[in-house]
Structures are given as C-alpha cells and as structure tokens.
Amino acid sequence: MAVKLLFLWLLFCLSWAQEQRCLQSASSCDECIQAGSGCAWCNSPQAHIRCATTEKLWSSGCHGRHIYNPSGSIQVVKDYSGADPADDEALLLHPQEVSLHLRPGVSESFPLTISKATDHPTLEPIMDVSNVPAGVHVTFSSITKGNPQLLQVSVEAAQCPSKSGTSNQNRTGPWSILITPRGFSVSLKLEITLLCECNCTGSHEENSPDCSGHGTLVCGQCECYVSYFGKRCQMNGDSVSPQYEDLCRKGPNAPVCSGRGTCVAGFCECNRLEDPKEYSGRYCECSNFDCPHHNNRLCGGNGRCECGRCVCNSEWIDSACNCSMETTSCMAKNQMLCNGRGVCECGKCDCIPPYVGATCEECSDCVDGCQDHAACMECRAFQTGAKKDTCDKWCAHLNVEIVETKDELQGKLCKMRTNEDLCYFFFSILPSGGQFAVARAKEC
Structure with a gap:
C-alpha cells in the first residue's frame, strides 16, 4: 500500500510540474506546445487560461474544439510487394518510404522488415543523418532475427531547433534520411517533420469581432492595432471608464474580481501568489488551495484542489478525499468483508450489533452454539x-x-x-x- 501511495504521489508531482511548465510558457501557441509534450493551447477568445495540460484546460472551461494539442503520426507512403530474394544479391525492404510527423519529447516507432538471401548474416542498417538537426535521434531494435528479419525503428526529438543560427532556414523539416542495410544499395526513405508550430499561427483574422474590430485574432489571442489595448482591444488610448468594473463582478453587488484581482479593461487579472497557490476563473473566483483539509493536509493528501473542490485520486472519495475505498483492512478470517456482519466504510468496519471488533468477528452476547x-x-x-x-x-x-x-x-x-x-x-x-x-x- 505504501508503494502504491508513493507511486500516486510521484504521478501527482509530475503532473503538477508539467502544469507549471505549461503555464509559464503561455505567451503564444508555438511557445506553449514547445514547452513540453503534455502542453496544449486553448484557441477560444474567452479563455482565461491559455497554456496547460488538456485536463487543466477542460476543467477551466475550454471546450475540446478549441484545444490544440498536436500528436505525432506515421504514414506509409510506399510499400510495394515483391518476391522473396531469388539470388545472393537480392534484398527487399518493407516499407520503402515512410513519412513521420514528430512531436518533440514523444517517441514514434514503426516496423521494418528485411527479406534477404538465407546465407547472409544479420544485416546492420546504416544511415546518413548529417542534414538532420541535433537532438533528433533514430534508433533500431531487433524484434526477430533470421529471414525475414524484423526491426523496430524508433525516432525521437528532444526539442524543437532554435530559431537562431543556420537552422532558422528550416526549423521543422521535412528532412529525408536513407536507411540502408550494410553492403546493399536498396534503402528505406524516412521523411521527418517536427510539430513545433501551431496550425492556427498562419491563420489571421483581421478586424476580428472578438477583438472589438480593433485587432487581429491569432490562435485565440488579440493583437491590438495602435492606440488600442485590453484583452479584446476594447480600450482606446488612456480612456478608462468605471463601467468596465461591472464586467469584472460575478454579480451586481459582488466585489470586483472577487477581491482577488484587478479589473483591466473589463477583464480580471488575478493576483499572483506564491507557487503552487493560484487564483483563476473569469472573476478570480477559483483557487487551488481553499479546499477541505484532513489530518492537516489539503484534500487529505489524496487529491488536488480545483476551484474550492477536491478532485480525489482513484480509490479515494468524500469531500476531503479522506475515505479510502480499500477493503483489505475489513477482510475477516473467513474472507468475508466485515465477517458478513457489517459494512466496510472508509477502510473500517461498521458492525451490526451485537458484533464488534475490527472485522466484526467478536460477539460476547451471542448464544454459544x-x-x-x-x-x-x-x-x-x-x-x-x-x-x-x-x-x-x-x-x-x-x-x-x-x-x-x-x-x-x-x-x-x-x-x-x-x-x-x-x-x-x-x-x-x-x-x-x-x-x-x-x-x-x-x-x-
């Protein structure tokens, strides 16, 4: 049980670290998806959180159609069939051409079959990667030996190439690699393209209504024209009107930005707190630390706090994630929960009188049979x-x-x-x- 709890805690820490890395890279869609393989971007103009994990964006109200989270893909471009090698020099590869779209940080793999003459030893594939940026790695692992020989080709990129330097001419590919068994001329053509840019970056909506007609909408964000500012370019020059504060109230008499932020041109900018604490929401009405505690731990240490509500890890329930669904401690010697004389709740037996004890196996008032x-x-x-x-x-x-x-x-x-x-x-x-x-x- 201790090992399982440690594993769940490590998963929680990794998830939290991923969320922080995404949130710190929210200036643009391209920077967001390059921050980590788990980072996604919300294209909705109404989004108050732009860059986070998909789960975080969902919980913040960004609908799936507005979430951009590119994933890698493999396409076999050419794979013609042919007879088995008829002589000592013959060699066939399947497939012959593959196109691969690769998200940095995520490995993609595909099988390569080599059919050869039976008297040839196991072949070593060689390749020229001189035109591929540093950090893009292609490796081979043998699945089966013999004839045919089956290899697994794995490709992974550590990160997107820097915009500076010679790589600026072609940062995302495609790059072609020829994989050739040593001693032969037949090759597999592998074409690699990195997913480093958002598909919405090239789509600009000038004079967008979502930008009050005073800016360009790019990936859900407004790029305001000169003299206009605000999240939706709704402010002109230095003009500020008290009416905008009404847009920052959750209700007619509610405090501006729930008392947790500043109203800027009709939109709340939530106060920054010391990590990992934060305010969020349209009106800064949500927090990730004002949740029930158990044993002096937020959500009992068995879940995470989202907008004042505990979201429990698996096998934990209740408002403070303090009720375990584990039943081992309720198992009696006869392998029945609570000896069949009670109910197992939160890992403890609630016995039916006159039965008592940790597993309801004691009964001093029962008739001696x-x-x-x-x-x-x-x-x-x-x-x-x-x-x-x-x-x-x-x-x-x-x-x-x-x-x-x-x-x-x-x-x-x-x-x-x-x-x-x-x-x-x-x-x-x-x-x-x-x-x-x-x-x-x-x-x-």
Whole structure:
C-alpha cells in the first residue's frame, strides 16, 4: 500500500510540474506546445487560461474544439510487394518510404522488415543523418532475427531547433534520411517533420469581432492595432471608464474580481501568489488551495484542489478525499468483508450489533452454539458420541469439512470433550451458521 501511495504521489508531482511548465510558457501557441509534450493551447477568445495540460484546460472551461494539442503520426507512403530474394544479391525492404510527423519529447516507432538471401548474416542498417538537426535521434531494435528479419525503428526529438543560427532556414523539416542495410544499395526513405508550430499561427483574422474590430485574432489571442489595448482591444488610448468594473463582478453587488484581482479593461487579472497557490476563473473566483483539509493536509493528501473542490485520486472519495475505498483492512478470517456482519466504510468496519471488533468477528452476547452442535460434530468426524447411531438422521444436513489440525479452523472455535475417550476435539462454526469444520487431531 505504501508503494502504491508513493507511486500516486510521484504521478501527482509530475503532473503538477508539467502544469507549471505549461503555464509559464503561455505567451503564444508555438511557445506553449514547445514547452513540453503534455502542453496544449486553448484557441477560444474567452479563455482565461491559455497554456496547460488538456485536463487543466477542460476543467477551466475550454471546450475540446478549441484545444490544440498536436500528436505525432506515421504514414506509409510506399510499400510495394515483391518476391522473396531469388539470388545472393537480392534484398527487399518493407516499407520503402515512410513519412513521420514528430512531436518533440514523444517517441514514434514503426516496423521494418528485411527479406534477404538465407546465407547472409544479420544485416546492420546504416544511415546518413548529417542534414538532420541535433537532438533528433533514430534508433533500431531487433524484434526477430533470421529471414525475414524484423526491426523496430524508433525516432525521437528532444526539442524543437532554435530559431537562431543556420537552422532558422528550416526549423521543422521535412528532412529525408536513407536507411540502408550494410553492403546493399536498396534503402528505406524516412521523411521527418517536427510539430513545433501551431496550425492556427498562419491563420489571421483581421478586424476580428472578438477583438472589438480593433485587432487581429491569432490562435485565440488579440493583437491590438495602435492606440488600442485590453484583452479584446476594447480600450482606446488612456480612456478608462468605471463601467468596465461591472464586467469584472460575478454579480451586481459582488466585489470586483472577487477581491482577488484587478479589473483591466473589463477583464480580471488575478493576483499572483506564491507557487503552487493560484487564483483563476473569469472573476478570480477559483483557487487551488481553499479546499477541505484532513489530518492537516489539503484534500487529505489524496487529491488536488480545483476551484474550492477536491478532485480525489482513484480509490479515494468524500469531500476531503479522506475515505479510502480499500477493503483489505475489513477482510475477516473467513474472507468475508466485515465477517458478513457489517459494512466496510472508509477502510473500517461498521458492525451490526451485537458484533464488534475490527472485522466484526467478536460477539460476547451471542448464544454459544458449541454445545448445541458438539454431538453432531463428534459423530460426523469420529463416528462416536451420543448421536453415533442416529448421525445420518439428525446430522446429515449439516455441511461439515474435516481438516487435520485446529490451526486450519476458521470462524468461532469450539473445544469439546468426547463421550468415549475423554479427549478434547475442536470444531469451528462459520458466521453463516450452516458451515462447520472439525479437526481430526485431538488433545488427550
């Protein structure tokens, strides 16, 4: 359990670190998607959070149609079929040409089949990557050897090339690489294109209504014309009107920006807090730290705070994520939750009276059934006792299991003396009341 909690905590920390890296790179769509493989951009003009993980954008109100989160793709351009090699010099590759769109930080792979003459050893592929920017890596791993030989080709880019230097002429490709088995002339053509720019960057809407007709809309953001400013270019020069403050109130009598920010041209700019705390929302009405605590920990340490509400990790519920759905601690010796005499809630048994105990297996007020069943247990296990001659009549209906020692018994343990050899024998009664087990070994 401790290992699992540590794993979940590490996942939470990694997710939080990714969100912070995205939020710090929100000046443009291109910078956003280059900040990390998990960063996405919101194209909506109404967005108050632009760059974050897809989950964060969803929770902030950005609809899926406005979220730009490019992912890599592989397209087989050429893969003609041919006969197997007919002579020592023949060699066939499948496929022959592949086009790959690559998001930096995410590896893409595809299979390469090499059919060769049977007397050739395993072939080593070689390639010339001199025209490919540094940080783009192509590797091979063998899946099967023999004839045909199956390789996996993996391609990954650490980051997008810098805009400065000679690479500025062609930052995103495409670049062509020829992969050739050593000693042969036939090659696979691999064309690589990096996804470093947003597809909305080249689409400009001049005099956009979303920019009050005074600016250009680019990837959901307004680039205001001279003398205009504001999130939607709605302000001209230095003119400021108190009416804009009404646009920053959640209700008629609500404080401006919920008292947590400044109204700038009708839009709230939330106060900056020390990381990881932050205010968000159209009116700065949300926070990621004003959530219920449990054991002095936000959301019990088992979830994250979003707009005043705890979003619990898997296997945790309740308003403060303090209720575990784990049931191991409620499991009784008979492998029943709470011995079938209670309900497992938040990892603890709520027992039905008169049963008590951690797993509802204790009952001091229950009627002792040992004496009532002793005669049947003795005749069923040892063919002795008061009912040895009528055992089939009075005891055949009981479900009795014979085990070797008392250590194998589960449930309520009974210790009774036999009628003939005056030794003690042991049997158990399971909570259901209709199942019994008797140990062969006695104590004399």
